[in-house]
Amino acid sequence: LQNNPPLSVSRGVSQPDRAQEEAPGDLFTEEGQQEEEEEERSTAKSNGVHSDEDSDLFAGEDAVLLSLEEEEARDSFDVDVAVTNPEKIGDGMNAYVAYKVSTRTSLSMFRSKTFSVRRRFSDFLGLYEKLSVKQSLHGCIIPPPPEKSVVGMTKVKVGMDDPSSVEFVERRRAALERYLQRIVAHPTLLQDPDVREFLEREDPLPRAVNTQALSGAGFLKMINKASDAVNKMTIKMNESDTWFEDRFQEVEAEEQQLRKLHAVVDLLVNHRKELCGNTAVFAKSMAMLGNSEDNTALSRALSQLAEVEDKMEQLHQEQAASDFFIFAELLADYIRLLGAVRGCFDQRMRAWQRWQEAQSTLQKKREAEAKLLWANKPDKLQQAKEEITEWESKVTQYERDFDRIGMTVRKEVLRFEVSI
Numbered sequence: 001l002q003n004n005p006p007l008s009v010s011r012g013v014s015q016p017d018r019a020q021e022e023a024p025g026d027l028f029t030e031e032g033q034q035e036e037e038e039e040e041r042s043t044a045k046s047n048g049v050h051s052d053e054d055s056d057l058f059a060g061e062d063a064v065l066l067s068l069e070e071e072e073a074r075d076s077f078d079v080d081v082a083v084t085n086p087e088k089i090g091d092g093m094n095a096y097v098a099y100k101v102s103t104r105t106s107l108s109m110f111r112s113k114t115f116s117v118r119r120r121f122s123d124f125l126g127l128y129e130k131l132s133v134k135q136s137l138h139g140c141i142i143p144p145p146p147e148k149s150v151v152g153m154t155k156v157k158v159g160m161d162d163p164s165s166v167e168f169v170e171r172r173r174a175a176l177e178r179y180l181q182r183i184v185a186h187p188t189l190l191q192d193p194d195v196r197e198f199l200e201r202e203d204p205l206p207r208a209v210n211t212q213a214l215s216g217a218g219f220l221k222m223i224n225k226a227s228d229a230v231n232k233m234t235i236k237m238n239e240s241d242t243w244f245e246d247r248f249q250e251v252e253a254e255e256q257q258l259r260k261l262h263a264v265v266d267l268l269v270n271h272r273k274e275l276c277g278n279t280a281v282f283a284k285s286m287a288m289l290g291n292s293e294d295n296t297a298l299s300r301a302l303s304q305l306a307e308v309e310d311k312m313e314q315l316h317q318e319q320a321a322s323d324f325f326i327f328a329e330l331l332a333d334y335i336r337l338l339g340a341v342r343g344c345f346d347q348r349m350r351a352w353q354r355w356q357e358a359q360s361t362l363q364k365k366r367e368a369e370a371k372l373l374w375a376n377k378p379d380k381l382q383q384a385k386e387e388i389t390e391w392e393s394k395v396t397q398y399e400r401d402f403d404r405i406g407m408t409v410r411k412e413v414l415r416f417e418v419s420i
Helices: 008-014 016-021 025-046 052-057 059-074 121-138 150-158 163-184 193-200 217-231 242-292 296-375 378-419
Strands: 079-089 096-105 114-120
Touching (some): 242 296
């Protein structure tokens, strides 16, 4: 993008002597060549595929995007969000955990510099649902929420003081904090009214609906379903802009590698848990053998060995928990985030598909108008012309939407590469 050759129109300005030496007849040749180039460009545009020269025209816009990204990288949005103090509310299976969301900022769009609210897990999922409906259609990357765990929440509802429940709540608290920090770090999402309401409104938020598909396996299934819909498009997009193709392949490759790594880490965690159980059995056997041994020295040695194995069992258990809660969960978090990045590319594909379908409909309307002219039916001709005018405006609007989403996707991917 930065090594594009200079436009040919600047040749006559930078080399006036050479232009004077050329024969006057060459002017008509140049005009003919320019007309042919414009005709080829318009043909490529009508087919929905940008030519290489179109990418040169976007070189200046790409430079603007890069400068905007540099400014955003230097700009700290001065919003600090923390999720703390998880509290169990209610009893039995109707109980839930509420978290304290504290915000500290100096931005004038907020009502005060420091404020805090209480939010439950479904409120976080509801925020993602609202942002997805509004912002993802424009090509924005919406950070995904942490996955829902029925087993973990069931343990919390039964007993909050259980060590596994405490660990689960702490893990979810950290994931929710990362989720909110990614949202407030996005300049567009930060200005969304739903985000400000989530951070500022002291009253409980309305209960979110349809949150089952917005977390965990449901979220990945939704992303894969959207990708399958794009792959089944009747009109295939001939991508001539190598930037989008290269970035999309990089995202897919990285996601596949992280999935493989996540599977290996899961195997590692399972092996550590199995080793932990076997070590506990071995320690118990040594303790029983030491108690039954008549030789005092040997009995003491076996008892000491049992104590060492008990400590090793605890170490294996802590290591397995660390591998799962820190390593495996963080990998799963980034896999969901890469799925969201892939989703913004799919939105661009949908915009292109909508543009092509509008062009196809416009072509059919024009053919219908030609048939009416040939059949000499003036009573239906006016309606056909109005429909053609309507679809011409739709084609123009959909083309602008496609270009705008393409620009947004560029900015979002650049921001994602800088943030990670």
